[in-house]
Amino acid sequence: MADYRKQGDVAVLHANNPPVNALSYHVRQGLYDGIEAAEKDPSVKCIVICGKGKTFPVGADIREFASGSAKKFPNLIEVCDKIEACTKPVVAAIHGFALGGGLEISLGCHYRIGGTSCKVGFPEVNIGVLPGAGGTQRLPRVIGLKPSLDIITSGCHVGAKEALKLGILDKIVQGDVVTEGIKFAKSVQNQPLHGRRVSTMAVPDVSQANALCNSAMAEVKRKSSGLLAPVACVKSLRVAAQTPYKDGIKIESALMLQLMTSGQAKALQYAFFAERLASKWQVPGGASHATVTPRPVKSCAVVGGGYMGSGIVMCILNAGLPCILVEANQKFLDRGIKMIQGLYAGSVKLGKMSEQDAKKTLSLLKPTLRYEDLKDVDVVIEAVFEDMKLKQEVFGKLDKVCKKDALLCSNTSTLNIDKIASATRRPDRVMGMHFFAPAYYMKLLENIRGAETSPQTVATVTQLSVKIGKVPVLVGNCHGFVGNRMMAPYTTEAQRLLEEGAYPHQVDQVIEEFGIPIGPLKVGDLTGLDVSWKITREVSRMLGLDHTKREDVEPFGLYFPVRNALYEKGRLGRKTGAGFYKYEKAGSKVAIPDPLVMDIIDHHCREEGIDRRRIPPQEIYERCLYSLINEGFKTLEEGIAARPEDVDIIWLLGYGWPRYTGGPMHFASQIGLRRLYGRIEYYHNKYPDRDHWTPSRLLKTLSQQEHPVPLAQWGQFASTTSRL
Ligand SMILES: CCCCCCC[C@H](O)CC(=O)SCCNC(=O)CCNC(=O)[C@H](O)C(C)(C)COP(=O)([O-])OP(=O)([O-])OC[C@H]1O[C@@H](n2cnc3c(N)ncnc32)[C@H](O)[C@@H]1OP(=O)([O-])[O-]
Numbered sequence: 001m002a003d004y005r006k007q008g009d010v011a012v013l014h015a016n017n018p019p020v021n022a023l024s025y026h027v028r029q030g031l032y033d034g035i036e037a038a039e040k041d042p043s044v045k046c047i048v049i050c051g052k053g054k055t056f057p058v059g060a061d062i063r064e065f066a067s068g069s070a071k072k073f074p075n076l077i078e079v080c081d082k083i084e085a086c087t088k089p090v091v092a093a094i095h096g097f098a099l100g101g102g103l104e105i106s107l108g109c110h111y112r113i114g115g116t117s118c119k120v121g122f123p124e125v126n127i128g129v130l131p132g133a134g135g136t137q138r139l140p141r142v143i144g145l146k147p148s149l150d151i152i153t154s155g156c157h158v159g160a161k162e163a164l165k166l167g168i169l170d171k172i173v174q175g176d177v178v179t180e181g182i183k184f185a186k187s188v189q190n191q192p193l194h195g196r197r198v199s200t201m202a203v204p205d206v207s208q209a210n211a212l213c214n215s216a217m218a219e220v221k222r223k224s225s226g227l228l229a230p231v232a233c234v235k236s237l238r239v240a241a242q243t244p245y246k247d248g249i250k251i252e253s254a255l256m257l258q259l260m261t262s263g264q265a266k267a268l269q270y271a272f273f274a275e276r277l278a279s280k281w282q283v284p285g286g287a288s289h290a291t292v293t294p295r296p297v298k299s300c301a302v303v304g305g306g307y308m309g310s311g312i313v314m315c316i317l318n319a320g321l322p323c324i325l326v327e328a329n330q331k332f333l334d335r336g337i338k339m340i341q342g343l344y345a346g347s348v349k350l351g352k353m354s355e356q357d358a359k360k361t362l363s364l365l366k367p368t369l370r371y372e373d374l375k376d377v378d379v380v381i382e383a384v385f386e387d388m389k390l391k392q393e394v395f396g397k398l399d400k401v402c403k404k405d406a407l408l409c410s411n412t413s414t415l416n417i418d419k420i421a422s423a424t425r426r427p428d429r430v431m432g433m434h435f436f437a438p439a440y441y442m443k444l445l446e447n448i449r450g451a452e453t454s455p456q457t458v459a460t461v462t463q464l465s466v467k468i469g470k471v472p473v474l475v476g477n478c479h480g481f482v483g484n485r486m487m488a489p490y491t492t493e494a495q496r497l498l499e500e501g502a503y504p505h506q507v508d509q510v511i512e513e514f515g516i517p518i519g520p521l522k523v524g525d526l527t528g529l530d531v532s533w534k535i536t537r538e539v540s541r542m543l544g545l546d547h548t549k550r551e552d553v554e555p556f557g558l559y560f561p562v563r564n565a566l567y568e569k570g571r572l573g574r575k576t577g578a579g580f581y582k583y584e585k586a587g588s589k590v591a592i593p594d595p596l597v598m599d600i601i602d603h604h605c606r607e608e609g610i611d612r613r614r615i616p617p618q619e620i621y622e623r624c625l626y627s628l629i630n631e632g633f634k635t636l637e638e639g640i641a642a643r644p645e646d647v648d649i650i651w652l653l654g655y656g657w658p659r660y661t662g663g664p665m666h667f668a669s670q671i672g673l674r675r676l677y678g679r680i681e682y683y684h685n686k687y688p689d690r691d692h693w694t695p696s697r698l699l700k701t702l703s704q705q706e707h708p709v710p711l712a713q714w715g716q717f718a719s720t721t722s723r724l
């Protein structure tokens with residue numbers, strides 16, 4: 001709704017829909033009625049529109065797109081037109097964010113003022129739509145075509161200063177924005193409105209419009225190939241430059257309608273809400289984010305300042321928390337500090353941070369070689385080598401030196417959290433915090449709850465994760481947790497395809513065309529074939545197998561003859577300039593298909609008596625992606641993942657799964673679970689020895705329901721107790 005009050009001869013309209021004043025039906029109605037009432041009231045001379053609470057409206061209510069309420073009278077176009085047509089001056093007083101429909105409302109106003117820290121923008125492309133309430137038509141009339149193309153196709157926020165410079169804001173004000181808005185409105189109440197109604201203006205300097213739009217179109221197609229929304233934005237902006245508002249708005253609306261009903265928009269909006277759901281955890285027994293109070297965290301420590309540890313330190317420092325870094329010896333400590341300093345220096349060079357801020361942030365870091373220095377910290381995150389014996393040794397030490405209520409966390413990517421916790425006398429205060437590389441950049445944090453981890457530990461770690469800028473997803477304890485566990489069948493199938501008829505570039509091409517930025521074999525080269533070779537050896541050891549014996553490892557899906565042959569030839573991936581591909585030189589990024597690798601593969605097949613066949617792209621697609629999805633369903637049926645949305649967020653934020661498909665689980669729902677199950681069963685019959693093709697029981701049950709079960713209800717069909 002919108003609150004209407006009068007202050008002298010000024011009508012003040014507050015959009016009131018906490019927490020972000022999304023423009024749902026009642027808010028639109030309130031604003032529309034408010035303008036009408038102010039127009040009718042002879043004692044009102046001018047009007048101020050603002051937002052209650054922490055922000056100006058941040059846009060349309062995204063949930064109303066699916067329900068259809070977004071189109072209900074008065075829709076957002078009608079509200080903006082109503083405001084603009086008002087015969088009394090209307091001023092938008094912006095604090096917080098004016099995004100999407102919120103910015104459109106303010107462009108419907110005759111004047112816009114903003115607080116010093118306000119931000120404006122059109123983030124619609126991020127959720128698969130366009131600024132469809134006149135945004136693509138009004139913004140270029142205010143600021144010109146080029147900056148409008150930049151703002152609308154990028155979805156980026158624009159700060160107050162820049163907004164003033166561009167002309168989006170008429171003034172930046174200090175202090176309370178509503179009070180200032182009232183003052184401003186009074187100052188313009190007698191000014192004629194002619195020339196202030198944006199829809200009546202012409203887009204300035206359209207001589208270069210075609211060239212600008214052509215180049216913007218080429219750019220969005222290059223950057224976000226396959227995405228519908230940015231293309232539609234450019235189309236709509238081109239129209240704005242060429243036609244009067246009344247015609248442009250019709251084309252904008254038609255484009256909006258197409259986008260709103262597209263699968264991409266649904267998937268992107270699903271991802272938007274899934275991301276916000278992720279930190280809302282619940283564990284068996286009922287404890288949840290809503291019921292458990294986290295402990296305050298005032299200081300942290302990181303053990304191991306290698307590749308991951310140094311990135312984790314930066315996340316902590318960036319959040320303004322003091323952090324101690326412990327290393328095994330001076331050489332590695334120096335190397336870690338140098339890495340951290342170098343990254344901050346890089347940020348300063350790129351203008352992302354001032355030198356002073358970098359200095360201040362770095363002053364929160366305390367390097368040491370003494371574990372005893374950790375005695376007062378609230379949370380320790382361990383990031384030493386992936387070795388159970390070493391991790392247990394470190395946790396044993398930490399348990400001795402750290403205060404009793406300190407939390408001890410591990411950045412392990414695969415190891416058993418309970419086993420690590422068993423080295424301490426406080427398993428209730430031990431948890432996994434699985435960061436993704438590079439840790440200072442990647443938003444995902446897979447937090448692993450052990451069998452004895454207490455709800456308060458979960459609450460504290462979740463709160464800390466958010467504080468350091470991450471999206472935390474709580475998962476249960478198993479080998480590889482959710483993300484890496486799902487990765488295993490995907491990479492296994494990618495490699496097995498090589499033995500049957502495909503070459504590395506053919507496999508990667510299919511996956512990259514699907515939208516994952518780097519195919520599985522290029523990822524193999526990136527991480528290093530020696531690294532995956534060692535992992536295979538370790539896992540084989542854990543299972544009591546000899547990794548050199550095919551008959552031992554093959555039944556467990558651990559037999560990778562092509563990778564092994566490349567490894568034995570010293571082709572360790574990008575770092576050696578050769579792996580599944582060749583590279584111009586060691587460390588180069590461009591992977592070049594290598595006839596030598598094809599010969600190695602052909603030779604292997606001849607030796608094994610394998611008749612190579614042409615593998616159709618559809619088979620590559622299904623074997624890599626469906627095996628991964630099947631594993632995702634298994635994590636749900638075992639209660640390792642709590643919700644399909646969590647699985648999706650892990651893959652969207654951690655592994656580059658294309659956001660416009662919503663994530664593997666949402667994608668599965670779009671394929672249709674019956675069809676998906678059928679294909680998985682087909683491959684299970686074809687490759688009965690590969691455990692990862694055993695169909696998930698949950699998927700089977702869901703596929704047998706008479707009507708498709710909405711994704712949000714899948715959890716009700718998972719039969720096993722949660723292992724979270
Ligand atoms: C015929 C006509 C057709 C219609 C035309 C429409 C045209 C229009 O151009 C389309 C739009 O405006 S498209 C829209 C364009 N605008 C955008 O895309 C802006 C999207 N929003 C954002 O970017 C961020 O929320 C902010 C940066 C605003 C705040 O960040 P922060 O402080 O970290 O807060 P937070 O944690 O992110 O959110 C807090 C709570 O609010 C919830 N919620 C938020 N926005 C919502 C929305 N629009 N809706 C609903 N709910 C929304 C969010 O889910 C969460 O709920 P929870 O239940 O508590 O979990």
Ligand SMILES: NC(=O)c1ccc[n+]([C@@H]2O[C@H](COP(=O)([O-])OP(=O)(O)OC[C@H]3O[C@@H](n4cnc5c(N)ncnc54)[C@H](O)[C@@H]3O)[C@@H](O)[C@H]2O)c1
Binds near residue numbers: 326383386387
């Ligand atoms: N590399 C990745 O992409 C990645 C991603 C997610 C998680 N992880 C996990 O993060 C952890 C660290 O991996 P990394 O890639 O940073 O390894 P790394 O080899 O770069 O760093 C490990 C560091 O730990 C230090 N160290 C060893 N023993 C120590 C001890 N007793 N006390 C203090 N420091 C000690 C080493 O000196 C080294 O600097 C592993 O568990 C790994 O599985 C790695």
